[in-house]
Amino acid sequence: DKNLRQFIIDECYIDGIVSLPLNTFFTTNKKTYILCLTKKANKKDVQTDPVFTYLVSEMGETRDVYRFDIDQDDLNEAVTLYSFFKGNKASFAKINTDKRCKVFPFTDFTSSLENSWIIDKWWSEEEKIELGISEKKDKLGLLDFSSLVEDMSISLKTFQEGIKELSEKKKSELNKKAYKLKDLFDIEKGKSLYTKNYGNLNKGDNPVYSASNNAPLTYIKTNDYDGQYLTWATNGFAGYMMLIEGKFSINGDRGLLKSKMPNINLLYVKNIVEPKLRELAKGRKGENGSDEFTKVYPKMVEEVEIIMPIDENGKFDLETQKDIVDKILYVEDIKKTIEEYKYQIENLIIEINDNSMLKHFSIDELFEIIGEENLTKKFIDKNKGEYPVYSGQIENGGVFGYIKSFKYDETLLTWVTYGNSGHIKLRSGKFNIGRNNCGLRPLTKDVDLEYVKYIAEPIFIENVKGEKQKSLPQSIVKKLQIPFPVKSDGTIDLVAQKELSNKYKKIELFKKSILEELDRISKTEIDFE
Numbered sequence: 001d002k003n004l005r006q007f008i009i010d011e012c013y014i015d016g017i018v019s020l021p022l023n024t025f026f027t028t029n030k031k032t033y034i035l036c037l038t039k040k041a042n043k044k045d046v047q048t049d050p051v052f053t054y055l056v057s058e059m060g061e062t063r064d065v066y067r068f069d070i071d072q073d074d075l076n077e078a079v080t081l082y083s084f085f086k087g088n089k090a091s092f093a094k095i096n097t098d099k100r101c102k103v104f105p106f107t108d109f110t111s112s113l114e115n116s117w118i119i120d121k122w123w124s125e126e127e128k129i130e131l132g133i134s135e136k137k138d139k140l141g142l143l144d145f146s147s148l149v150e151d152m153s154i155s156l157k158t159f160q161e162g163i164k165e166l167s168e169k170k171k172s173e174l175n176k177k178a179y180k181l182k183d184l185f186d187i188e189k190g191k192s193l194y195t196k197n198y199g200n201l202n203k204g205d206n207p208v209y210s211a212s213n214n215a216p217l218t219y220i221k222t223n224d225y226d227g228q229y230l231t232w233a234t235n236g237f238a239g240y241m242m243l244i245e246g247k248f249s250i251n252g253d254r255g256l257l258k259s260k261m262p263n264i265n266l267l268y269v270k271n272i273v274e275p276k277l278r279e280l281a282k283g284r285k286g287e288n289g290s291d292e293f294t295k296v297y298p299k300m301v302e303e304v305e306i307i308m309p310i311d312e313n314g315k316f317d318l319e320t321q322k323d324i325v326d327k328i329l330y331v332e333d334i335k336k337t338i339e340e341y342k343y344q345i346e347n348l349i350i351e352i353n354d355n356s357m358l359k360h361f362s363i364d365e366l367f368e369i370i371g372e373e374n375l376t377k378k379f380i381d382k383n384k385g386e387y388p389v390y391s392g393q394i395e396n397g398g399v400f401g402y403i404k405s406f407k408y409d410e411t412l413l414t415w416v417t418y419g420n421s422g423h424i425k426l427r428s429g430k431f432n433i434g435r436n437n438c439g440l441r442p443l444t445k446d447v448d449l450e451y452v453k454y455i456a457e458p459i460f461i462e463n464v465k466g467e468k469q470k471s472l473p474q475s476i477v478k479k480l481q482i483p484f485p486v487k488s489d490g491t492i493d494l495v496a497q498k499e500l501s502n503k504y505k506k507i508e509l510f511k512k513s514i515l516e517e518l519d520r521i522s523k524t525e526i527d528f529e
Contacts, residue, residue: 005113009047012037014109015086016052017119018078023063031120036082050093050103052085053119054078057100057133062214074100099131139349145507148348149514152341156521159334163327175310181273182302184264185257189234189298190250194220209244211236211253223247230257230266232277232301238294239277241270255298265321269306271328276304338522345514349458350507356485356496363440363456364478366447370408370439371474372417375432377401390427392419392436406430413440413449415460421472422461424453438474447484448497454504456482 008014016036024032036052060073081101085092093103102122109117123131140148181187194208199218206223207216211233228245232238235253243266250256257269280301283294309320363369375389377400385404393400398414411428415421418436426449433439442449459480464472485496 002113005109005117008035008037009110009113010043012039013047013049014051014106015049016054016082017117018054018056018075018082019118019120020056020075021058021063024059031118033119047106049089050105051109052082052089052092053102053104053122054081054098055100055120055123055131055133057131062212099127139351141351141353142507145348145350148344149510152514155337155341159337162330163334176307177310178305178307180302181257181304181306184261184269184306184308185230185259187298187301188256188258190252190254190256191224192252194218194249194251206247206249208249208251209242209254210251211238213237213240213242216248217251220249222249224249225256228266230270231255232257232274232296234297235293235295237292238281238283238296239274239279241274241277243267243270255296255301257301261316263316263318264308265318265325267325268321271325272306273304277301280304335522338518342515342518342522345511345518348511350504352500352503352507354485354496354500356493356500357488358483359486359490359492360481360483361492362478363480363482366443366482367413367440368443369474369478370412370433370441372433372435372437373407375400375403375434379403387430387432389432389434390414390425390437391434392416392421394420394423398425398437400434403432405432407432408439410441411449412442413453413456414438415440415472415477417473418471421464422457424457424460426450426453438477444492446492446494448494448501450505451497451501452482454501456480 014036015038016034018034018036020032020034022031054074056074056078058070058072059075060071061069077098078101081096081098084095085103096103102119104122108122123133190209194210194217196218199208199220202220202222204219204221206220208218208220209231210217213233225244226247228243230241231244231250232241232255233253234255257266259266277296277300281294281296283292285292285294309317309324311317311320375391380389380401380403383403383405385402387403387406388399389401389403390398391400392398394416398416408427409430411426414425414427414433414437416423416436417438427439440452459482460472460477463476463480485493485500487493
């Protein structure tokens with residue numbers, strides 16, 4: 001908080017801040033930082049040297065429990081550059097060519113006491129896109145948007161026909177029988193002696209697999225298995241399965257199924273059993289594929305049931321197993337494509353070009369700017385009521401809390417000044433404007449607030465990008481130029497604004513409907529057994 005930042009400035013010299021990625025520490029799915037400080041000999045000394053900053057995306061190893069080596073190591077580069085910086089602080093910025101590294105004057109830190117020293121926000125969005133930290137958003141006109149929706153529709157139609165074709169595959173009447181995995185397989189667990197250190201002492205060509213499905217833990221001289229086997233992770237992201245073929249071994253973080261009977265398609269077993277093992281996994285479940293540590297022991301696997309198709313001769317039907325695998329993989333491909341479509345629609349910016357004459361006006365020409373109030377959580381807790389306090393957060397509709405009084409009873413726009421800066425909301429009724437949020441009250445009746453929201457928000461966000469603190473204060477907003485349709489006499493055209501805002505509103509409804517339909521399809525459960 002502010003007091004801690006002030007204490008650091010009073011007691012220390014700030015040499016550098018390095019931003020680390022999520023899961024740098026396996027149990028911490030949050031942003032963490034390295035703060036480089038030198039204690040002052042005399043508190044009265046004032047820092048004049050600049051401050052080294054660096055954005056780290058990868059650290060030479062995977063950010064999970066396995067910590068496998070990878071090529072990208074930004075942290076090592078940060079350490080090297082920091083040593084150069086320490087040797088020549090005054091001139092380092094002139095020779096630095098690494099776009100992940102910036103040197104800021106110390107005054108940027110003293111002026112940020114009220115906010116934060118989250119240096120990630122001091123890189124523009126364009127810079128983050130270039131570094132691969134952020135992804136560029138697409139801008140489309142109405143015709144291009146229409147073509148995109150048409151392409152998606154054609155793809156979904158193709159998927160529908162493919163599913164119909166798979167479902168109509170002729171098959172003879174088959175019996176099905178439920179088996180426990182222990183009836184079909186010998187269930188084994190790997191040897192705990194196989195570690196990275198063991199691999200270093202017994203180097204060879206045969207892989208040893210651990211909990212990761214991505215790569216072997218190490219390579220050794222010997223092997224415990226030779227053939228094709230279905231395995232699963234017992235620790236970490238427990239329950240995920242992997243088919244392994246050839247000569248290999250597994251350690252204590254992986255289990256193995258060894259077939260007792262013929263005519264078992266291991267891919268069929270994998271696709272049917274894996275979801276069941278994931279449901280059984282005990283421990284801390286991850287969010288979005290990260291920060292998980294769960295377990296699925298062999299004893300838990302033994303009792304899992306699987307339905308096996310039986311042919312007229314009483315044997316496992318390999319053809320039917322393969323058909324089911326084909327269906328599962330086809331549906332998985334469809335769902336991956338749908339997720340890509342959803343991401344694309346969510347991040348689209350639609351531009352409407354009409355034939356209206358446009359004239360640019362600054363915000364302070366058309367709006368009164370309403371400042372934020374310091375309504376703290378402590379204040380809200382002491383004054384609970386029914387009237388919302390809008391803050392800079394996006395979650396929960398921007399509501400920070402509810403109090404028993406209100407300051408505004410009208411319709412106006414608010415924008416986020418810090419954090420999710422630039423995002424605009426239309427507010428109406430009785431409410432309050434809290435921290436990191438300011439309001440726009442129109443000075444003329446010729447302004448349509450919904451039009452302003454749709455047109456101004458991309459402009460606001462674009463002007464946040466170059467701001468070191470990722471803030472959008474009143475001083476910047478009041479001079480921003482917003483295009484308005486005007487009549488032949490140069491006055492603002494309210495009717496044209498409403499027509500355009502209605503078009504934007506319809507586009508938002510189209511996008512919402514498309515996303516809901518895609519979401520419905522992707523979440524449809526299909527019984528393959």
